[in-house]
Amino acid sequence: MGMKTYRVAIIGCGRPAGSDDRTGAARGYAHWKGYAATGRCALVGLADIREENAQAFAAENGDPAAPPRIFTDYRAMLREVRPDIVSVCTWPALHAEMVIAAAESGARGIHCEKPMAPTWGEARQMAEAARRHSCALIFSHQRRFEPSFRAARRLVREGAIGTLRNLEASCANLFDWGTHWFDMMNFYNDDTDVRWVMGQIDLRAGRRIFGALVEDQGLSYYRYANGVTGLLTTGADGNLGVQNRLIGSDGIIELGVATREGTRVPLRIRGAGDADWRVPDLAADRPQAPGGTMGALSADLLRFLDDEGSPEPELGLSRALRATELIFATYESARRRARVDLPLQIEDSPLVQLAEAGAIGTPA
């Protein structure tokens, strides 16, 4: 059986590992490793405003017999290469224009880095473009393929902590990292609709991560349609000491538990009948596909592209939108000083707007 080979292009290559002038994590390399692990992808195009980044990427990952074409203008790349799949690995402010251009160029699949975009309006425009062009759009909420997070959801589904009641998480900020935790809490709760969000943000210093403004401390409390509650606390002073906590009627699961020795326990559970915490074996929760997390999520995208009647990719648009809506609904609750009922009806980023108005936080 001849399985289709997909022609892949990457926008935003980053610097190779070990370079002393890195500007970020060079996610393009991780994306390509995922595609390569499927054995069904050819690297045909690279775009980067720093041509040397694309050259280095091609030298490390390109097929010498059929090297990828290199561009400094991503629009020219889309026009001339017409890739089947495009990865967008630039900073958030560029995601919307690049995803929309890729969808308009006829790409069948797009894998864009998280967070979706710095405003809720741009996130919705990306979604609209993908739907209009019937393009499968996924976002790098890759923890849905990582063993500890999969194990947590499996244990919930098996009833190991009884009925799920409350989800808690903490991290640096609601946007850059928070998008992962909102997505994980949705994942544990079977992507159930959220009814309302109460939030607060403090912006006393004002930091930028990958060019995007983030709060110094934040709080998001929300309720799902099935009654489960979510709580995300952000900033160093708001840290819960665990990355995620799942509280059920008969037990608790914790992920990313900081130990006194400064390491982290990936997952521990104290269920009904457990006298103490136990650390379950995660072997059964490793994805089947080769290439680890990135291989598995790439295989899942190809699975959908092979048969577009099959279920949406695990990292698909509807799930990315749910996580993103929670970010902006939290900001909006801070702006309105009130509970926000979903769906969220705004276009801007209340965080940016509040910062510009000097309306939150205290002077540094």
Ligand SMILES: NC(=O)c1ccc[n+]([C@@H]2O[C@H](COP(=O)([O-])OP(=O)(O)OC[C@H]3O[C@@H](n4cnc5c(N)ncnc54)[C@H](O)[C@@H]3O)[C@@H](O)[C@H]2O)c1
């Ligand atoms: N999923 C994750 O776990 C994870 C981890 C780290 C970063 N990220 C996200 O990945 C995204 C990219 O971050 P990174 O760390 O890979 O960045 P990076 O700085 O390592 O790479 C970005 C690349 O984009 C290029 N670029 C900038 N403007 C461009 C343009 N107009 N056209 C083409 N190329 C352009 C830069 O020259 C650079 O090579 C961010 O949104 C970030 O939040 C995700």
